[in-house]
Amino acid sequence: MSDLETFRAETRAWLEAHCPESQRQPILKREQIWGGRNRVFPSADAQAWFEAMADRGWTAPSWPKEYGGGGLSIEEAKVLQQEMARLKCRPPLYEIGIWMFGPALLAYGNEAQKQEHIPKIVKGEIRWAQGYSEPGAGSDLASLKTKAEDMGDHFLVNGTKIWTTNAHKADWIFCLVRTDPSAPKQQGISFLLIDMASEGVSVSPIELISGESEFCQTFFDNVKVPKENLVGELNKGWDVAKELLKHERTLMSSMESMSEKEDFSLLELAQQYLSLNSEGTIEDGEIRSRIAQLLMEMEAFEQLNERMFYQYKAKQVDQRLGMLLKHIGTKQLQRKDELILEVLGNKALSWTAPTANQQEHIVTRNWAFNKSHTIAGGTSEIQLNIIAKRALGMAS
Amino acid sequence: MSDLETFRAETRAWLEAHCPESQRQPILKREQIWGGRNRVFPSADAQAWFEAMADRGWTAPSWPKEYGGGGLSIEEAKVLQQEMARLKCRPPLYEIGIWMFGPALLAYGNEAQKQEHIPKIVKGEIRWAQGYSEPGAGSDLASLKTKAEDMGDHFLVNGTKIWTTNAHKADWIFCLVRTDPSAPKQQGISFLLIDMASEGVSVSPIELISGESEFCQTFFDNVKVPKENLVGELNKGWDVAKELLKHERTLMSSMESMSEKEDFSLLELAQQYLSLNSEGTIEDGEIRSRIAQLLMEMEAFEQLNERMFYQYKAKQVDQRLGMLLKHIGTKQLQRKDELILEVLGNKALSWTAPTANQQEHIVTRNWAFNKSHTIAGGTSEIQLNIIAKRALGMAS
């Protein structure tokens, strides 16, 4: 047996032993475990499962062991993912610190910063928020105006950030701030960590078209930030941001599978809501073809991801393919939502919802919320620009 | 009875009396009557029908009577068109002079030019070609390089025109030429009429992907052109060209109905080539829906044209609508061609064609030829630019 096969066998056995039956069911949004000082576990099972994983560092399987991570190789991490999928284990931790901030801090943070923050992310003790966008800036991130003035022993921060996901629940926020107002746009920006408990920080949730308020505006009014909270060099924050954006894009493209457990499959909904003929196939030929077409393309998207994994393993990475993921993934997700609406008919229109069941209710809210996916984290238009210029080499 | 109703009754009676039965059948391309010094009528009936119409000036129904036109009002012309459609009369004359050049000459030509050229167009005695585009210029018409030097008593023309439709069959060509090389692009251009029989004019047909060669390259090598052949003012040729382009765009959008008689209807082909169920409806639900969708949109395009006609009549013209016609019409035509290919299956693939019938053969060639419609006469991309900027007022 190869090392990897041994690892697979051991992992499978360990998961079977440590993942309670209740944690192998599709997860509902309200049962997700996020990091945070004040986190509350939805059940004893959930807590046990989380703690077992966090102890092994498997909340961040491929991070270095010295900071509490799992220390797995990329192949081992893939095996862990496969085995978890096989047993239908719930993700132990949902956390922006795991997905985006951690990898960037590991790359750009100093030793003290890594020691301070990474273990807490792995253990889910701190919930992080992102402070990039500003009102009126849209995709033009670099036009940000929030400023951090050097006051000798600290920075004094003033300004407003928007789209700070769940900032009202976050303990810390990582921000891009302008430290040199005279420099050209992308220069003069620094990457700063700010404790949300600091004086002068306030948060106001934004109501979305889905009725939810996951995004916030975060206001900084003369907030004092210690100088040791600067990540990377002064005025070089753009580099850290770019590293982080890489992870965000990968994340966005996998949103689909992340939210899958909550929003049910197009295939199953079609079988449940459409008229079937005696052989069990969908009677209406038009919608049947449109569903098949989308499912084919979604399968191709998975195959594209798989191809990239094998390229990575073989060290033959085609950099261009990564640039496609966000646009393809989010567009497919929205097409799927629209088709689901069509399949459900008037059952998908509920809002206050006495006539809709829980499933129908979630489907509708997801449809509305998911309109954000082609906007947040780099709009589709920006993605297409990138593909044209960088992947295809079109002149600009 | 209103005047218009009287006119309708008279027109109907006249058409019934003068349009031979053979001229009420769908016309084949090879039976189209084009203008020209050397035109040959395909049959005595065709000649009789052409001459009856030309005598009344109804080859150009709304042109002034003094130049041989029909002198009809816009409403009367519409009635004539409707009655011809009702009886399925063939168009008596296919001629670029009728569609595009004549209206522009009526607007910009001097009295002598109108007297010289217009009656011959109405009578189909001269076949005209258009000399606008040049090799390598694409949509950037104004970058043209063919030059006409003022030699005192004549212009000396040198250069090459491309996409000169049927130039190898034409008697005369109207050209845009550069008369002031020092002026900015769109200035310094003049509108010149050139007899194709002039010394130094030569023509080379271009083979298209459809296998046809309707388009040519036309070369001018020290061609002497009399000064009286200048239309409009010197260096103001762009104005004449714009007038003419208006008619070209209207024409392109009606290409569909013009070629309809030759390429059969999607509806009929679908009924002929697809499996029908016992009620006569198409068995395959997907293709049935796609056909219905396109037919709906094509009907809406006709309704749009109808709406514009009523706006015109009521003097409430919405200028923006005219800008949409070419793009919508040509795109629909190409979608229709693709659907027909799909409906015919491998029957639409013939080229040398022993296994295909005449209908299948024409369908295939049309599909290939019609790819030119979204390129010639202003590409779809240019049309969309125009719509965005002029119809919607988007900033440029």
Add this chain to the structure above:
Amino acid sequence: MIFNEEQSMLKDTARAFIEENAPVDNLRKLRAAPEGPAYDLELWQQLVELGIPAVALPEEYGGLGFGFMGLAAVLGETGRNLVATPLVSSVALAASLIKLVGTEEQKSRWLPALASGELTATVAVQEGRHYNPKSIETKWANGALSGSKTMVMDAQEAGLVLVIAKNASGALCVLALNSLEDVEQERYMLMDGRKFSDLHFRDLAGVEELGEGEQVASVEQALDIATIALAAEMIGGAESLLERTVYHLNEREQFDVKLATFQALQHRCAEMYCQLELARSAVLSAFTRLDQGRNIAKAASQAKALANECYQHISNEAVQMHGGMGITDELDIGLYLKRSRVCNQLFGDANFHRKRYALQIGI
């Protein structure tokens, strides 16, 4: 195909009135009160005073005889500002149904009241998840009405509820209820902030039948009238969205240039405009046919299918082109987005109407 002078004046009047009195915020107020009325009753009273409910009705029943084209002009305006009114449920649908199906006595009893605005009515049609009047199961037999209806518009506000059912021989018929007192009702708000009702009839007796005998063709025609009325409203909404989007792109700068200068956005807006004008042409053509007394079965399906796709596409593009703000409830864009999806389902989605159109043209 175009508005005549009277109809154009009516359109201008409606636009001016609505701009002044019915901003989109009105819908937010209705949405904030789930138990409240389905539409602003005071505003409706003002529209009544302008004579709107009488526009399309013939003069013999107290109507103004402007033709349905006049109603189309008004519906485009209510659609532009998402104004909730009983124009579709009562004026287009219920009044047409009474006119087409009712006995002379019933017409005289109800149409003048509908024209004057004293009475509003609604029609219960839909059953199940997807609109399909061919598969109605509500039964009218032995003097009793049984079955369930869903997506009924403005039911609580209506003084008269017409119910489409099948009689003992399986043919379509219409029942008229002056009250919902003995009917089990569930009222709910949908994503567009409007209120709809489910009605359940259990052997309901003492119901008046509208007209006499089989009414298949007339019922279908009344439904077609409602279908194109809704389509006219939808075109108004899509038009407003496109205008708002172009305005936004012309205002907003990014990377130091106006968003409107990006060619990719220009082309997408141009495509939307093409789609909008095609759909609008189909809707106007259907209304023209209607006023000419011609059959509109095919035209209604064409108009609704195109309006559905147009409103859906433009609402998606509008959200996307407004960027982050487009997905906030603060902007009105999301309200149009959600309204478009409800309109999609009312009187049949695009798939339903494509199939119906195919049938009409014999394929």
Add this chain to the structure above:
Amino acid sequence: MIFNEEQSMLKDTARAFIEENAPVDNLRKLRAAPEGPAYDLELWQQLVELGIPAVALPEEYGGLGFGFMGLAAVLGETGRNLVATPLVSSVALAASLIKLVGTEEQKSRWLPALASGELTATVAVQEGRHYNPKSIETKWANGALSGSKTMVMDAQEAGLVLVIAKNASGALCVLALNSLEDVEQERYMLMDGRKFSDLHFRDLAGVEELGEGEQVASVEQALDIATIALAAEMIGGAESLLERTVYHLNEREQFDVKLATFQALQHRCAEMYCQLELARSAVLSAFTRLDQGRNIAKAASQAKALANECYQHISNEAVQMHGGMGITDELDIGLYLKRSRVCNQLFGDANFHRKRYALQIGI
């Protein structure tokens, strides 16, 4: 999902050889001779010498055992330059059919000859206007073969023609003809410049049966292998078109700037690239499954449907973006355009495969 070292080397070899020896002009020569061979026989001999026909066959029959993934690598390259070869008809389809259906004796008789290039074979499948192997009517009964086949590839060049028929009990079976001498043939050129044949069998006797008994599953699998082989060729063609288009846009100036700088064109090219890589991933996944010995029924339909739509869309866009020159026969773009439409029909159009995929996933 990716090429291994051997397969990558094979791909590089194939590309170098084809760039050098088989420019697109080769196809023009074949097209100019309607009565001439279906493919360049000399070029094919050189490919044989490179061992290409042996790539996917097992070593026991004289093959190289590189797996079908190796063949996919070569097909991508022939697709890029529109090289006509019997790789799909003989190497992918006929060889697979013999391997899956033939008796041990038949395999030993034919496979080594196919591997060495001594023999090429073809398979007659299609009947009627649209590909559908479920509705085959060619009959094999009482020792006689009757029926008609269309769109048969490379028939005149083949030393062995396999015919898919139904036997007396209605099950699929395969017949092997060593010669077409007693078969009525019509040979024609299609729009892609390639030659195809119609074959008519009238109570043809003395025909050898391939294998024994019912062969439904094996025949279907062989057809699936041919389907993905063609899809691999199509991806190569689409890839080449996209490269040519981007090159053209980067070269050509209009209004004093490069066409490539127009954002609307950039976004359309980016969308094409997304579509291309999705389709390519599906094709590579199907070949991987095949080499792993897994069922490819669903994968083949997915790959072909996506390849069809991808090649069709990219070829249309390529013509449009090349402007006037795109519609001339002088440029190669039109040759790809026409090849894509023929490929669409071979082994099933997108509609056929969408339905087949739907069936596979149980809807």
